[in-house]
Amino acid sequence: MGRKKILEKRLARLQKKKDALTQRALASEDAAEVRSINDELAELNGEIEETQEEIDAIEDDQRGGDPTSNPDEGSAQQRSNPPAGVQYVNGGVVRGSYGQQANASQHRSNDDPLDSMEYRQAFANYVRTGAWDYEQRTDAIVTTSDIGKVIPNTIMNELIKELKSYGQLYSRVRKLNVQGGVEFPIEDLVPTVSWITETAVSDTQKAPELKTSVSFGYYIAEARIAQTLLSSVVSLDLLESEIAKLLAEAFVKEFDRIIIAGTGSGQPTGILVDTRVPSANKITMAAADAEDWTKWRTKFFAKIPLSYRGGGVLIMTVDTWESLICTMKDANNRPLYSEAFDVQTGDTTYRFNGKEVILVESDLGLYDYSTATTGQAYMIYLKPENYAINSNLQIGFKRYFHEDSNKWINKGLTIIDGKLLDVNGVYIIKK
Secondary structure (H helix, E strand, C coil), X not given: CCHHHHHHHHHHHHHHHXXXXXXXXXHCCCHHHHHHHHHHHHHXXXXXHHHHHHHHHHHHHHHCCCCCCCHHHHHXXXXXXXXXXXXXECCEECHHHCCHHHHHHHHCCCXXXXXXHHHHXXXXXXXXXXXXXXXXXXXXXXXXXXXXXXXXXXXXXHHHHHXXXXXXXXXXXXXXXXXXXXXXXXXXXXXXXXXXXXXXXXXXXXXXXXXXXXXXXXXXXXXXXXXXXXXXXXXXXXXXXXXXXXXXXXXXXXXXXXXXXXXXXXXXXXXXXXXXXXXXXXXXXXXXXXXXXXXXHHHCHHHCCHHHCCCCEXXXXXXXXXXXXXXXXXXXXXXXXXXXXXXXXXXXXXXXXXXXXXXXXXXXXXXXXXXXXXXXXXXXXXXXHHEEEECCCCCEEEEEEECCCCEEEEEEEEEEEEEEXXXXXXXXXXX
């Protein structure tokens, strides 16, 4: 029996053992046993890899005309079991169209390992069993020690779609991916212009000191996912779709909340909490003023500089929109707000004094006008790009066994920070 036949039998035996261990890990509810199985699987994968490399080397030698190999045996095997992607011309095999390189391109056709089917299948198996079986290339970084296994790009692409669809604020603010801990100046340098004559020149001006800067930290957000749902999903595509939906539902609400009211302690800093917002930009509009149209013009809109008028939006809850804006009336009890909607879709156009209105839920930190008490904020005005989210938006996935509840816990994690860049164009309306 040739060396190749021996190796092929060994490979089949190792693969069978691997399948049996994987099934044991899936069925086990003992955390210690699962850890032991995972260690054994790691060693087994190394043996499988080495055996496959030896088989591939023998095949390469046979194709290259190695005098020690049996050409009849190699040719018969190639004819009886041609590799995927082989092409035939007049009944003959095109030699350059198959072999190890063709097989490699099938599994790793994309430079990014997170896009490969090989990585997607390994991640799906990790979600279902906790066993990580992926041959990582030395030039590819696909894990982050702080947040676990990095979710494949196919899931991330779907997640981003969900965030843009449901994240009313997140989809509008600025996205950055800069190094944490580095100070970034945010003050403009505008010199003073002087008029000169043929004999007089302007004085040299010293550039003003940069007294305002912002830096970003590293905060980890976590969302837990029910194992019972993921265990019932068998198809890879369905598994990825379910993970995307679950993570979107978990993260999108929190992303919008931290933009408005993040505490800045262990999480990003929200607009309402940022102490850098000038006190002059915090405007009190009690009931007597808020229901008077002229007060809005004189106490609020008149205060917004020209540079912050373009692109500015108003953020308020549905209650504030319905109970305040839509009910505002003149001295003759006639409504001042004229509702506009798309006759084809029926969608309402939300605008106040020409400014776009973004409606948010009342559990994100912004109070309803009808229930807000003295000092509580019920409306925000800003240019969305003046708030920045700093993250590479890579969602990590961790799976572990909870001893007390005897359940597998699956959770998604992401590293993120966020805060205002330009606080001068932010206005907070409160009672």
